[in-house]
Amino acid sequence: MINQNTRQKLKNVFTFTNLLLVAVSAVRSQPQRSESSPQVRNGTYKSSLLGIELIAPVGWYSPTTDELAPAMKAGREDAKIATSGGNVRDEGILNFAVFKKPVGSTENSAFSLATTKQTSELHTAKMIADATREGFSRHPDYRILGGVSTERIADRDFAVLEMGIDSFPKQRVRIYMVREKEFLISFTLSYWDQDDLRVMLNTLHTIKFNRK
Numbered sequence: 001m002i003n004q005n006t007r008q009k010l011k012n013v014f015t016f017t018n019l020l021l022v023a024v025s026a027v028r029s030q031p032q033r034s035e036s037s038p039q040v041r042n043g044t045y046k047s048s049l050l051g052i053e054l055i056a057p058v059g060w061y062s063p064t065t066d067e068l069a070p071a072m073k074a075g076r077e078d079a080k081i082a083t084s085g086g087n088v089r090d091e092g093i094l095n096f097a098v099f100k101k102p103v104g105s106t107e108n109s110a111f112s113l114a115t116t117k118q119t120s121e122l123h124t125a126k127m128i129a130d131a132t133r134e135g136f137s138r139h140p141d142y143r144i145l146g147g148v149s150t151e152r153i154a155d156r157d158f159a160v161l162e163m164g165i166d167s168f169p170k171q172r173v174r175i176y177m178v179r180e181k182e183f184l185i186s187f188t189l190s191y192w193d194q195d196d197l198r199v200m201l202n203t204l205h206t207i208k209f210n211r212k
Helices: 004-011 016-025 065-082 125-136 193-205
Strands: 044-047 052-055 095-098 109-117 142-144 148-151 156-165 166-179 183-191
Touching: 016 109, 044 095, 065 148, 065 193, 125 142, 125 156, 148 166, 166 193, 183 193
Parallel strands: none
Antiparallel strands: 044 052, 095 109, 109 183, 142 156, 148 156, 156 166, 166 183
16 A cells, blocks of 8 residues: 555656656647657667667658647646646656657557655555556546556566547557656657557567676
8 A cells, every 4th residue: 555645746747758758749839840759779779778779660751849838838748737736847858759650640540758865665566557557537538448557578578558538539648657767767659550569569569688
């Protein structure tokens, strides 16, 4: 059983980056040109800090920081609602993001990787996912689809949460969370159809953890 003090702390642990791609994929502005992400080399994303690597979806679009800025602002507002106006922690980092189509395109699917450094080993991915689910169940624009489940990927246990968006009935958001050393790593899969979901799940299952 999680006490009230710990529960409140966990509600404020997750960051706007968990739903960043939700806001971006719903934007209706005109797409702009973007340079390729410097974090991807030969189709592979690598992070020496996190000790992970994965193969990016072939042909997907890498946005610039300027293109992501409006979504980051919108995501912060969503997180404030979900935490009942509580503090939104800014130390969350969006490490990697790709889109099926340029930012601003309609019915766009997106895959992101975000990290938050944790202050306690007691905060498991499952606990944080439960707190995230509870927080966003109060948000008027999101529908929680089932409970938090667990999936084994690359010898790690991921907590999995899925949501729908009332203003975009066909869109779904699936979040995979895993603790790796001192970090919580969140993979957000925002998708409009099952084909895009399969592409992103294939990407997620290419992940390798290199830290021992």
